[in-house]
Amino acid sequence: QAVLTQEPSLTVSPGGTVTLTCGSNSGTxxxxxxxxxxxxxxxxxxxxxxxxxxxxxxxxxxxFSGSLLGGKAALTLWGAQPEDEADxxxxxxxxxxxxxxxxxxxxxx
Amino acid sequence: xxxxxxxxxxxxxxxxxxxxxxxxSGITVSSxxxxxxxxxxxxxxxxxxxxxxxxxxxxxxxVKGRFTISRDNSKNTLYLEMNILRGDDTAVYYCAAGxxxxxxxxxxxxxxx
Numbered sequence: 001q002a003v004l005t006q007e008p009s010l011t012v013s014p015g016g017t018v019t020l021t022c023g024s025n026s027g028t029x030x031x032x033x034x035x036x037x038x039x040x041x042x043x044x045x046x047x048x049x050x051x052x053x054x055x056x057x058x059x060x061x062x063x064f065s066g067s068l069l070g071g072k073a074a075l076t077l078w079g080a081q082p083e084d085e086a087d088x089x090x091x092x093x094x095x096x097x098x099x100x101x102x103x104x105x106x107x108x109x
Numbered sequence: 110x111x112x113x114x115x116x117x118x119x120x121x122x123x124x125x126x127x128x129x130x131x132x133x134s135g136i137t138v139s140s141x142x143x144x145x146x147x148x149x150x151x152x153x154x155x156x157x158x159x160x161x162x163x164x165x166x167x168x169x170x171x172v173k174g175r176f177t178i179s180r181d182n183s184k185n186t187l188y189l190e191m192n193i194l195r196g197d198d199t200a201v202y203y204c205a206a207g208x209x210x211x212x213x214x215x216x217x218x219x220x221x222x
Contacts, residue, residue: 045203045212045214045215046154046205057208089153098144098156098159098169100156
């Protein structure tokens, strides 16, 4: 089973830009892996932000975008807001099996 | 409006069994992917299992052979039958539907003697 690696923690200034990445020990993450990105705040269930690499849900702010970058999946946040402080997780699919990354704790400070 | 409500969690001894339920409203469980995801206390998310609209099922290696996912279309309910439970199965278990647009509030399973 693949292991996905995310940055354990990142800090971004209000209004700043940050990119979170999701790399696999199985090799390059491609569009065929249909990466998802989730946001989770303390005491809450996760909320889906991105599906199939780069598609936003209707409720996902436009400041979030998903992409592939240097063989990894990436989530870029443009113009960070205080309410974006949360844990972020990627989810990648391998032949029907899902694997979550370890999560990134994003601080907006 | 879509609602997913999990139930069935609780305290169980190692080696024991438990069945979780996820009652859906506003969505038809047989028409979409239905997933179970868990989160151990203070830890990250772990995908557990899913069933697709065709009825095919998939399991994480950590639960394969011990857990069984199923659905009752007449009750619009998803289940997770968990057997031979271990301490590392202790977690909040969430059901999630579709493209993970919809999540329940989770139910806590504690495996301890």
